[in-house]
Amino acid sequence: xxxxxxxxxxxxxxxxxxxxxxxxxxxxxxxxxxxxxxxxxxxxxxxxxxxxxxxxxxxxxxxxxxxxxxxxxxxxxxxxxxxxxxxxxxxxxxxxxxxxxxxxxxxxxxxxxxxxxxxxxxxxxxxxxxxxxxxxxxxxxxxxxxxxxxxxxxxxxxxxxxxxxxxxxxxxxxxxxxxxxxxxxxxxxxxxxxxxxxxxxxxxxxxxxxxxx
Amino acid sequence: xxxxxxxxxxxxxxxxxxxxxxxxxxxxxxxxxxxxxxxxxxxxxxxxxxxxxxxxxxxxxxxxxxxxxxxxxxxxxxxxxxxxxxxxxxxxxxxxxxxxxxxxxxxxxxxxxxxxxxxxxxxxxxxxxxxxxxxxxxxxxxxxxxxxxxxxxxxxxxxxxxxxxxxxxxxxxxxxxxxxxxxxxxxxxxxxxxxxxxxxxxxxxxxxxxxxxxxxxxxxxxxxxxxxxxxxxxxxxxxxxxxxxxxxxxxxxxxxxxxxxxxxxxxxxxxxxxxxxxxxxxxxxxxxxxxxxxxxxxxxxxxxxxxxxxxxxxxxxxxxxxxxxxxxxxxxxxxxxxxxxxxxxxxxxxxxxxxxxxxxxxxxxxxxxxxxxxxxxxxxxxxxxxxxxxxxxxxxxxxxxxxxxxxxxxxxxxxxxxxxxxxxxxxxxxxxxxxxxxxxxxxxxxxxxxxxxxxxxxxxxxxxxxxxxxxxxxxxxxxxxxxxxxxxxxxxxxxxxxxxxxxxxxxxxxxxxxxxxxxxxxxxxxxxxxxxxxxxxxxxxxxxxxxxxxxxxxxxxxxxxxxxxxxxxxxxxxxxxxxxxxxxxxxxxxxxxxxxxxxxxxxxxxxxxxxxxxxxxxxxxxxxxx
Numbered sequence: 001x002x003x004x005x006x007x008x009x010x011x012x013x014x015x016x017x018x019x020x021x022x023x024x025x026x027x028x029x030x031x032x033x034x035x036x037x038x039x040x041x042x043x044x045x046x047x048x049x050x051x052x053x054x055x056x057x058x059x060x061x062x063x064x065x066x067x068x069x070x071x072x073x074x075x076x077x078x079x080x081x082x083x084x085x086x087x088x089x090x091x092x093x094x095x096x097x098x099x100x101x102x103x104x105x106x107x108x109x110x111x112x113x114x115x116x117x118x119x120x121x122x123x124x125x126x127x128x129x130x131x132x133x134x135x136x137x138x139x140x141x142x143x144x145x146x147x148x149x150x151x152x153x154x155x156x157x158x159x160x161x162x163x164x165x166x167x168x169x170x171x172x173x174x175x176x177x178x179x180x181x182x183x184x185x186x187x188x189x190x191x192x193x194x195x196x197x198x199x200x201x202x203x204x205x206x207x208x209x210x211x212x213x
Numbered sequence: 214x215x216x217x218x219x220x221x222x223x224x225x226x227x228x229x230x231x232x233x234x235x236x237x238x239x240x241x242x243x244x245x246x247x248x249x250x251x252x253x254x255x256x257x258x259x260x261x262x263x264x265x266x267x268x269x270x271x272x273x274x275x276x277x278x279x280x281x282x283x284x285x286x287x288x289x290x291x292x293x294x295x296x297x298x299x300x301x302x303x304x305x306x307x308x309x310x311x312x313x314x315x316x317x318x319x320x321x322x323x324x325x326x327x328x329x330x331x332x333x334x335x336x337x338x339x340x341x342x343x344x345x346x347x348x349x350x351x352x353x354x355x356x357x358x359x360x361x362x363x364x365x366x367x368x369x370x371x372x373x374x375x376x377x378x379x380x381x382x383x384x385x386x387x388x389x390x391x392x393x394x395x396x397x398x399x400x401x402x403x404x405x406x407x408x409x410x411x412x413x414x415x416x417x418x419x420x421x422x423x424x425x426x427x428x429x430x431x432x433x434x435x436x437x438x439x440x441x442x443x444x445x446x447x448x449x450x451x452x453x454x455x456x457x458x459x460x461x462x463x464x465x466x467x468x469x470x471x472x473x474x475x476x477x478x479x480x481x482x483x484x485x486x487x488x489x490x491x492x493x494x495x496x497x498x499x500x501x502x503x504x505x506x507x508x509x510x511x512x513x514x515x516x517x518x519x520x521x522x523x524x525x526x527x528x529x530x531x532x533x534x535x536x537x538x539x540x541x542x543x544x545x546x547x548x549x550x551x552x553x554x555x556x557x558x559x560x561x562x563x564x565x566x567x568x569x570x571x572x573x574x575x576x577x578x579x580x581x582x583x584x585x586x587x588x589x590x591x592x593x594x595x596x597x598x599x600x601x602x603x604x605x606x607x608x609x610x611x612x613x614x615x616x617x618x619x620x621x622x623x624x625x626x627x628x629x630x631x632x633x634x635x636x637x638x639x640x641x642x643x644x645x646x647x648x649x650x651x652x653x654x655x656x657x658x659x660x661x662x663x664x665x666x667x668x669x670x671x672x673x674x675x676x677x678x679x680x681x682x683x684x685x686x687x688x689x690x691x692x693x694x695x696x697x698x699x700x701x702x703x704x705x706x707x708x709x710x711x712x713x714x715x716x717x718x719x720x721x722x723x724x725x726x727x728x729x730x731x732x733x734x735x736x737x738x739x740x741x742x743x744x745x746x747x748x749x750x751x752x753x754x755x756x757x758x759x760x761x762x763x764x765x766x767x768x769x770x771x772x773x774x775x776x777x778x779x780x781x782x783x784x785x786x787x788x789x790x791x792x793x794x795x796x797x798x799x800x801x802x803x804x805x806x807x808x809x810x811x812x813x814x815x816x817x818x819x820x821x822x823x824x825x826x827x828x829x830x831x832x833x834x835x836x837x838x839x
Contacts, residue, residue: 014467016233021468025241028465028519031550045551058228085519087241087465184228194228 002038002070003098005105005213010061011198014089019054025087026066032085035078038071052105052202052213053112053175059183060198065105065213067098109213110176111160111205116169116183117195124164130190131162142185155181174205219306220314226300234467235263236297238289238311241465242517244280245312248319251286252395255279255322255387256310260335261745263291267464268472270526271326271362271383277460278384285391288312288320292335292743293342301342308342317343321394323356324387325375327364330722331715331745333371336360337737340374347734349376349421357394357404361387365418366495367674367782369435370722372420373730376404377411380785381448382481384457386416412441416449418785425727428779433726435784447786452826454481454500461513465520474522474555475514479507479539483528484811484828486818488596488801489585489627491673492528494794495787497820499811501831504535508542515552523547524555531560531568532811534831540571561599566610580611583622586630587637593804594629596797604641605648612649618662621645625692625710626670626684629802635692638667639699642706664707667696669716671770673723674782675789677797682771683720689713714752715744720770726781729769732762790819 010022017025027047030037039045048069055061083092118127134140140156157178163170169192173180181189183197203210227233239245248254257275259266266272272289279287288310293301301308307316317323323345325336337347346352350373360371361379368378379386390411397407411417422442423435437444451457463475482499483492511523523543527533543554554572559565561582569580584604586592592599611619623638642663649661669689672678684692693710700708722729735758743749759766774780776795783791793816800807810816811828821827 013237013239016227016237017467018232018234021234024469025465025467028241028521031519031521031552032516039551058233088239 002073003100003102004068004070004095005098005102006066006068006095007093008061008064008066009091009093010055010064010089011091012060012089014087015055015060015198016058018057019051022055022090023049023051026090029082029086029090030068033078033082035074035082036071038069050104050106052109055199056182058197059114060196062198062200063093063202063212064199065109065202067102067105068095105213108204109202110174111203111210112173112175112180112199113201113203114169114171114173114183114197115200116171116187116197118167118169118192119195120167122167122192124167127164127190127192131164134159134162134189140189142181142189144185153179155179155185159186217316217319218314219309219316222304222306223309223314226297226304230296230300231294232264232468235291236293236311237467238314240467242462243312243464244276244287246280246286248286248313248315252284253322253391253398254286254288254320255324255391256288256290256315256317256320258290258317258323258325258336258339259292260325260327260332260339261292261329261743262294263466264468264470266291267466267470269326269328270476270478273460273463273476274458274478275324275383275387276464278458279387279391281458282388282391284395285388288315290317290339292339295743295749298338298342307344308339318345318356320356321398322391323358324379325358325360325362327360327362327371329745330364330370330719331750333722333733334737334741334744336371337374337733338742341737347374347737349374352376352404354404357407359390363491363495364723366491366785366787367723367725368418368420368785369433369727369781370725370729370733372435372727373734376408376419376421378418378420378446379449380416380418380446381787382451383449384451386414386449389414390417412443416446418446423784430774430778432779432781433728434779434781435727445784445786447823448495448788450788450824450826451481451500452824453829454478454502455506459510461510462517463514463520465518472524472557474524475511475518475520476526477507477511477514477523478502478526479530479533479536480527480831482828483532484809485529485532485598486596486797486807486809486816487585487598488594488677488797489624489670489672491676494675494789494818496528497787497789497818498824498826499828499830500826501533501535501829504539504542504831504833507539508546511543512546515547515550521551522553522555524557526557528558529560530556530558531562531565532809534811535833536568537571538833540568544572561607562603563606563610566607566614569611570614579618579620580616581620581622582607584641585622585624586627586634587623587639587641588634590804591627591630591634591637593806594801595627596801596807598806598809601641604645608645609648609652612661613652613654615654615657617653617657617659618664619645619649620664620666622666622668624668624670625696626689626716628670628672628678628681630684630692632692632695635695636699638665639696642700643703646703646705660705662705662707664709665696665700667693667708667710669711669713671716671720671723674780674785675787675794677794677801679724679780679794680774680776680778680798682773683717685767685771686713686717689716712747712750714755715750717770718744718755718766721766724772724781725769728762728764732758732764732766735761786823788820788824790817790823793818 052065
């Protein structure tokens with residue numbers, strides 16, 4: 001087995017790609033690179049890649065993860081080789097070999113941090129009150145409307161930390177288990193508009209604190 | 214030239230629209246030039262969404278051809294979806310190009326491709342969103358608004374809105390026109406000066422030089438205002454495809470498109486001469502690319518894109534002379550890296566099924582065949598050249614190889630069609646299914662499924678059936694009901710058919726004259742757009758628009774022309790002799806066949822002589838072909 005854990009960053013226009021389109025874009029880059037990516041067996045061979053939590057459309061990411069299997073050993077140059085053919089805005093930060101039997105990214109990652117940039121004219125006093133309000137209450141119910149259904153979700157449990165620093169908002173969220181708010185939903189609760197948002201980190205939150213995947 | 218980007222304003226709206234990636238541009242392999250450093254610019258507009266437009270090969274070719282010239286620039290624009298359109302209108306933002314998010318009105322040329330009559334309302338809507346006056350006569354300065362594509366073989370319904378129509382293959386003539394723009398701008402000339410001098414370029418139809426004249430039948434035709442103006446505009450043609458530009462660093466769309474694969478164009482034209490088929494006439498003669506060149510192009514394309522499928526594009530890929538050899542070469546080069554080959558257009562015969570099996574060694578999804586008519590008599594009338602044996606050979610081969618779902622395409626409303634011919638569709642489908650069950654491998658448990666796509670025939674200009682009217686609403690309805698009744702008891706056959714009003718409107722705009730411009734304008738004012746999309750199509754608004762102009766789309770769609778009647782599109786020529794089309798129409802009436810001219814037997818359609826060209830068939834080194 002020749003399995004690697006990759007950390008990637010997503011920035012610029014490419015953040016508007018849906019998660020699926022981003023995966024297609026990454027797989028095409030891998031094919032351009034000529035690297036010996038392993039494929040599944042069976043009727044519809046697909047590349048052996050498994051991703052961590054999907055990046056939300058419109059939100060950048062500093063450290064997004066995927067596990068990738070090569071069919072044969074690769075030399076040290078492979079990371080540069082891949083970076084040379086990645087589309088604008090997608091960058092391989094680092095990669096480390098993974099041992100057999102490592103927990104999958106989706107099962108392991110359960111914590112995310114975001115940095116949200118607010119406009120210059122944001123009403124900080126009102127925002128601070130709204131944040132305080134949010135933390136005082138035990139529940140915060142939002143309505144999510146999709147073409148198929150209308151759902152009421154309590155997103156309070158997912159929010160671990162929310163701090164304002166000037167016109168930046170730092171958000172820490174638990175993933176999995178309780179419903180997680182979208183950035184736009186949180187902005188509505190707080191009564192602000194968002195200039196840009198990015199996911200700064202994904203973590204495994206366990207008994208030993210938060211560790212990187 | 215101004216170089217303002219409205220990206221910051223567009224970006225603000227992206228969180229609130231569906232599939233925002235369709236508005237961002239910046240795709241891998243995008244060509245982005247500095248507009249200030251080129252001499253002439255064009256924005257290529259596809260009057261439908263990004264997902265559909267980015268699957269269009271013509272866009273890719275023109276984009277490549279223009280941008281390969283250092284002094285010229287081509288960017289892209291698509292129709293925004295309803296949510297984005299609402300934002301643009303609310304915020305008074307103009308429609309923009311994807312490369313640099315520049316307003317369309319800042320380009321020298323705004324060029325539309327007309328692939329489908331039901332996209333005409335989108336052309337007007339895009340012009341309006343671009344803040345460009347819709348009527349050509351109202352536009353004093355730049356940009357020049359041009360249009361090309363298959364629908365320009367009857368340009369009249371749009372002739373009030375478009376300054377210049379490009380007839381035929383656009384890769385060379387676009388550049389000639391842009392160079393003329395460059396020249397005129399350098400001299401400080403205006404658009405009228407440009408139009409005057411554009412008369413010297415072959416393949417351009419410039420409506421303002423033609424007067425509208427009522428023919429005996431009441432149909433409006435076009436006649437040149439003066440002797441300097443060509444009475445008939447002949448299409449442009451690339452005689453040697455191997456020497457034309459082909460995009461080898463293909464753009465990778467940001468979102469999944471309808472045909473999301475590599476596009477390798479293996480040939481243009483088709484010699485079969487199906488009498489209903491416009492593409493089979495207007496793209497003549499047959500021109501095949503050299504297989505070794507295609508092999509090299511495929512290598513470069515795969516390396517430059519990383520695509521997982523190579524689509525072999527043409528009107529009928531199994532007809533390509535070296536198709537087996539080409540597929541073998543492509544598979545040898547790419548299958549080890551899990552890059553597959555796709556054949557989007559299959560013939561109805563066993564050979565095609567073998568080809569399909571060759572390329573789809575792993576996935577047995579589904580196959581599609583188009584017998585077009587249910588009875589042999591009607592297939593002879595339309596010169597489909599497919600026998601019942603061919604149909605059974607193809608479907609039995611497919612079922613015996615493990616395919617469990619087959620789609621069959623048919624038409625109703627063809628000339629000389631009787632109700633028996635319609636019933637024959639249902640009958641043929643049932644027999645195909647029964648035969649399939651007999652040959653189906655025992656180990657496959659999944660029941661066989663047939664899907665019938667039954668379109669209503671739309672007579673198109675420049676075909677042997679151009680003189681025939683479409684069936685009227687009642688007759689089409691009756692034929693659809695007849696099919697439904699026949700097939701209702703059979704669970705394994707699914708019947709899909711087309712909306713009749715949409716087909717009749719399509720027929721009206723395919724065959725109508727310049728009076729339709731006013732109807733189109735009214736429909737646009739009432740809010741018609743995306744008429745090819747079921748969820749947006751407003752039959753009621755279209756009906757009102759026609760009533761208000763005192764026209765009836767049903768009459769235009771169903772009108773029959775006599776041999777010597779003037780036709781609204783008679784000033785446009787695709788190089789085919791009109792006498793030959795009439796002869797073909799006569800042969801249809803008696804069901805006489807006309808053979809494919811690729812085998813050497815010339816049928817005398819006239820295209821080779823009229824356009825100084827010939828069929829070009831591919832051979833491989835070592836072949837004994839002459």
